Amino acid sequence: MFEEVLVTLIALLPLLAPWALRHVEGFSAKLHDEGKILTRSPKRIEPQRQNLNSEIKHINKLETEESNTNPQTQTLNNLPAVAPKEALHTIVNTEELGLYHLPSKLHKYVIGPSGSVIKGIQSSNEVMIDLRPEQDNVKIVHPNSSEHNIQSAFEQIERTLGEVGWFYESGVWIEKLAYDEIFSKWNGKIELEAASMKKCFEDAKSNFDSGNKEEAKNLSNAGKVHQENMHNYKKQCAKEVFEFLNSKFDDYVIDLHGQLVTEAMEFVSERIDKLHGKATQPLQIITGAGNHSDGGGAKIKPAVVKYLLDKNLKFEQINNGTINVTL
Secondary structure: OHHHHHHHHHHHHHHHHHHHHHHHHHHHHHHHHHHHHHHHHHHHOHHHHHHHHHHHHHHHHHHHHHHHHOHHHHHHHHOOOOOOHHHOOOEOOOOOOOEEEOOHHHHHHHHOHHHHHHHHHHHHHOOEEEEEOOOOEEEEEOOOOOHHHHHHHHHHHHHHHHOOOEEEEOOEEEEHHHHHHHHHHHHHHHHHHHHHHHHHHHHHHHHHHOOOHHHHHHHHHHHHHHHHHHHHHHHHHHHHHHHHHHOOOOOOEEEOOOOOHHHHHHHHHHHHHHHOOOOOOOEEEEOOOOOOOOOOOOOHHHHHHHHHHHOOOEEEEEEOOEEEEEO
């Protein structure tokens, strides 16, 4: 019996061989495909690494340009050029589509006489605008969630409020007229001291070259006094602007609009020192996007990021001009 079965199997071998070969080849190809998938997996995160590296390189480039053009940033030269591995940070955007901060006291300008302004914005952009005074927000809705229409509608709101002295940046509305009054008050004093300082130093050099060294020394000392006065006026201006913009916030929000790098970093350092070890929520730092900066782009944001990296503090960039710091 056994011999008969064996003879039958031997006879069937030529017929079974192609079927077995096809199944072996199919199984092998499946393993190969799975292997290729596994080998691709690490590459899936490579673009994220490249994006993060590009972000850090961009920050380093901006910081180098800033330090070369503004002596106030020289103190940043000692900060590390590359972030430590444990300090890599997530960049996210938590803004809800069409939801914007808009203080309730500004709603009347958006509504306009008999609702004429808001009706015009809604009609021209095919959107619905929901003003929420209890939340100091405005919600702009488009039937197809068109980002273009929503953004266009908000830009019209910006222009409308700009006509009555308000401008918007990084989620913050700033009263431009009062804002400018502060700068005007201090800039006159700063410019006067700067001019006096320059004249004293120039006259000191002229007297020194002429051999009148005693007078040159007196003029040089006078120039230093004007220089000190100029720096003090700058600090007082920075403090008044800071208090004006931050009076409505608690300790967990800090707005750096209108600041130079040196003063901005002093405010950041002071607030972090105050909250460190006892913070109950993240510190929100509003750096601004740099849209109103002189040529060269944002200066405060790169300085703040470098400072946080140096301190090895965890943070998230929640939009183009706002950073949340975990303390």
